[in-house]
Amino acid sequence: MSAPEMPAIPRPALVLGLAGLIPFVWGAATVLDPALGAMVPPAFAGRAVLIGYGTVILCFMSGVLWGFAAKGAEGAWRGYGASVAPALWAFFMVTGPEARALSALLTGFFALLALDAQFALWRLVPRWWMRLRFLLTAGVAVCLGVGLWLG
Numbered sequence: 001m002s003a004p005e006m007p008a009i010p011r012p013a014l015v016l017g018l019a020g021l022i023p024f025v026w027g028a029a030t031v032l033d034p035a036l037g038a039m040v041p042p043a044f045a046g047r048a049v050l051i052g053y054g055t056v057i058l059c060f061m062s063g064v065l066w067g068f069a070a071k072g073a074e075g076a077w078r079g080y081g082a083s084v085a086p087a088l089w090a091f092f093m094v095t096g097p098e099a100r101a102l103s104a105l106l107t108g109f110f111a112l113l114a115l116d117a118q119f120a121l122w123r124l125v126p127r128w129w130m131r132l133r134f135l136l137t138a139g140v141a142v143c144l145g146v147g148l149w150l151g
Contacts, residue, residue: 009128017136023053024143031151047098050147054105054140055090061112062087068124079124086112102148106141113137 009017027050030037037045043052062083069079086108093104116133119125 006131007126007128009132013128013132017132018139020057021136021139021143023049024140027053028143028146031147047102047147047151050144051094051098051101051105054102054109054144055094057140058090058094058105058108058112059087065115065119068119072122072124079119079122082115082118085115098151099148102144102151106144106148109137109140109144 027046027048030045030049031047034046042048062085065083065086066080069076069083072079089104089108089111093108094101095104113133116125116130120130
C-alpha cells in the first residue's frame with residue numbers, strides 16, 4: 001500500500017507566500033549593499049525593515065494559526081493557546097538592540113514552524129501546508145540570518 005500523494009501547493013498560496021518574502025529579501029539585500037537602501041527612508045531598509053516586517057509577519061502567522069484552531073472542535077484551548085504564542089513572542093522578545101531583535105525573530109520563526117507541524121499533526125491545516133511553510137521559513141531564515149550575522 002503506497003502513501004497518498006501530497007497535493008500541490010495551490011498557486012495563489014505559493015505566489016502570494018513567495019511575494020511575502022520580498023520585504024525580507026529587500027532587507028537582506030540592503031544589509032549586504034547599504035547603497036540600495038539610500039533611496040528609501042531608513043525604516044524601510046537593512047535591519048530595520050527585517051525587524052519591522054518580521055514582527056508583522058510573525059504576528060500575522062499567529063492569526064493564521066488562530067483561524068486553523070477555529071476549525072478544530074476538540075482541544076480548542078490548546079489550538080487557540082498555541083496560536084497566540086508567535087504574537088506574544090514578538091511582543092515580548094523582539095526588543096532591544098537590533099541583533100537581539102533579529103535573533104528573537106529567527107527563533108520565533110523556527111518555533112512557528114514547530115507550531116505549524118503540531119497543527120498539521122492535529123489535522124487543522126491543509127495537507128500541502130508544511131511544504132509551503134518549510135519553503136517560506138527557509139527564505140525568512142536566510143534573510144534574517146544575513147541581517148543578524150552580516151549586518
